[in-house]
Amino acid sequence: xxxxxxxxxxxxxxxIDVGTELGRLEALGGGAVASFVGLVRGGDGxxxxxxxxxxxxxxxxxxxxxxxxxxxxxxxxxxxIHRHGRLVPGDRIVLTAAASAHRAASLAAxxxxxxxxxxxxxFWKKEHFQDGASQWVDARAADxxxxxxxxxx
Amino acid sequence: xxxxxxxxxxxxxxxxxGGETVSPPDxxxxxxxxxxxxxxxxxxxxxxxxxxxxxxxxxxxxxVTPDASIAGAREIALFPPVTxx
Numbered sequence: 001x002x003x004x005x006x007x008x009x010x011x012x013x014x015x016i017d018v019g020t021e022l023g024r025l026e027a028l029g030g031g032a033v034a035s036f037v038g039l040v041r042g043g044d045g046x047x048x049x050x051x052x053x054x055x056x057x058x059x060x061x062x063x064x065x066x067x068x069x070x071x072x073x074x075x076x077x078x079x080x081i082h083r084h085g086r087l088v089p090g091d092r093i094v095l096t097a098a099a100s101a102h103r104a105a106s107l108a109a110x111x112x113x114x115x116x117x118x119x120x121x122x123f124w125k126k127e128h129f130q131d132g133a134s135q136w137v138d139a140r141a142a143d144x145x146x147x148x149x150x151x152x153x
Numbered sequence: 154x155x156x157x158x159x160x161x162x163x164x165x166x167x168x169x170x171g172g173e174t175v176s177p178p179d180x181x182x183x184x185x186x187x188x189x190x191x192x193x194x195x196x197x198x199x200x201x202x203x204x205x206x207x208x209x210x211x212x213x214x215x216x217v218t219p220d221a222s223i224a225g226a227r228e229i230a231l232f233p234p235v236t237x238x
Contacts, residue, residue, distance in 0.1 A: 038238055051237070052161060052162055052165075053161075053237070054159065054161055054211070054214070054230055054232070056214055056228075057211060057214040057230065060214060061214075082237060082238075093237075093238070094237070094238050114238055117237060117238045118235075118236075118237065118238040119234075119235060120216070120235070121235060121237045121238070122161070122211070122230070122232065122235055122237070123235055123236065123237025123238070124161060124162035124163075124232065124233065124235060124236050124237070125236045125237070126162070136162055136163045136233065136236075137236045138234075138236070139207075139233070139234030139235065139236050143238075
């Protein structure tokens with residue numbers, strides 16, 4: 001992976017080293033890096049979260065989201081890392097981050113990245129509970145609304 | 154016309170496997186036609202496709218709407234609305 005490449009996309013079973021990843025964006029020469037980290041929420045007896053994805057499609061879908069952010073804001077770089085497999089409460093699921101010359105672009109782009117990812121990347125979550133029950137997480141209307149607010153330029 | 158079909162998440166579990174190769178008849182032209190044709194098999198297929206409002210599709214790894222033509226498709230994925238992030 002070329003460090004000078006402005007876009008980094010990774011789909012992995014491994015944990016995300018947030019410091020290392022933000023360091024890559026900091027080294028791109030801008031004055032601002034904004035980031036979002038999504039975690040597995042505990043509570044209600046949740047013991048694990050299983051992340052399924054469409055392996056052949058995921059990388060391209062995330063790259064398209066990153067390209068869209070690069071086209072909309074003056075960014076020095078974008079990082080999207082999403083995990084798959086079985087995760088437990090407190091585990092990192094996703095990192096979206098953007099680097100820019102000034103804060104406004106990276107803050108807006110970071111919010112855009114996670115909002116679009118929620119509705120445009122082929123991942124599905126299944127919750128496993130202490131009593132042995134499990135259920136697929138339903139898509140939320142609020143996620144569609146969050147993505148839709150970026151639809152008009 | 155042989156097409157590779159992939160199923161994910163709730164759809165995969167209802168049908169009982171992750172994919173298959175199918176050869177739909179000529180009058181199956183769109184994603185919606187394909188889903189009707191598969192659902193007519195009954196059992197897990199009927200269950201997986203009972204609520205079309207909670208079904209999404211991709212042709213050759215790009216999201217499409219139910220009216221999309223399947224002509225020339227190599228791979229079609231059928232799945233619930235995504236819930237990543």
